[in-house]
Amino acid sequence: MRDGPDIALIGSLIGDPARANMLTALMSGKALTASELAAEAGITAQTASSHLGKLANAGLVDQRKQGRHRYYVLSDDDVGQALESLMGLAAKKGHLRVRTGPNDPALRKARVCYDHLAGDLGVRIYDSLLSQSHVVPADDGSIRLTESGDAFLQSFGINPAQSSRSRRPQCRSCLDWSERRYHLAGSTGHAIYLRLLELGWAQRLEASRVIQFSSSSEKNLLAQFPILNG
Structure with missing residues (x-):
């Protein structure tokens, strides 16, 4: 057996x-119970528990207890980013679900990707920050927040110093499955998403990944995150 990461196991x-x-x-x-996840997968609760045990043992999900209930969440944003990238690869290669529902265009417009904004508007935010050099590519392939980006976030009501104390990367790019371009993840992406909810510009649809913006809220977002031509 060759040395190195076991991608076959994860795959x-x-x-x-x-x-x-x-x-x-x-x-x-959101944290979901085994029963809720069983319903999502169309399997029995017993079978779901077996699957969740394997995912937990591999470090892909975490279990949290609250009272008599047990909830499951993705273990970290690395797992979320990997899943979003696989969705992008599947879409690029033409491996799409045959049936689409009424939420499909809304998902492409704006949705939550683990804990940050994805879809067309998520990509817009990332492109805006890049065009204004608020974030720039680093030598190691990551992205970093600049001084102007720090000032911009503070003007938008976000404390960059607080997010930088997190153990997760402050900024990272995440390949968007529907746009096939990047949106912003990391602690800064999460902070922007929370700020949009706090301002009332964005609203989360119940039992869905869809994030809704009114026409006026979308105009506010586009004005706040302009794309400057070089």
Whole structure:
């Protein structure tokens, strides 16, 4: 056996249709019970528990207890980013679900990706920050917040110093499955998403990953995050 990361193990865990459906459901960022995840996957609760045990043992999901209930969440944003990238790869190669629902255009417009904004408006925010050099690519392939970006976030009501104390990366790019371009993840992406909710510009649809913006709120977002031509 060759040395190195065991991508076959991770691939086999994600590749099972039932487990893939459960992991996709957890991309909403909400903690869900085994019964709720079983319903998402169309399997029995007993089978779901077996699948969740395998995912937990591999470090892809975490279990949290509250009273008599046990909830499951993605273990971290690395898992969420990997899933979003796989969705992008599947879409790029033409491997799409045959049936689309009424929420499909809304998901492409704006949705939650684990704990940050994705879709067309999520990509818009990332492109705006890049065009204004508020974030810039680093030598290691990551992205970093600049001084102007720090000042911009403070003017938008976000404390960058607080997010920088997190153990997760302050800024990272996440490949958007519907736009096939990048949106902003990391602690800064999360902080912007929370700020949009706090301002009332964005609203989360119940039992969905869809994030809704009114026409006026979308105009506010586009004005706040302009794209400057070079």
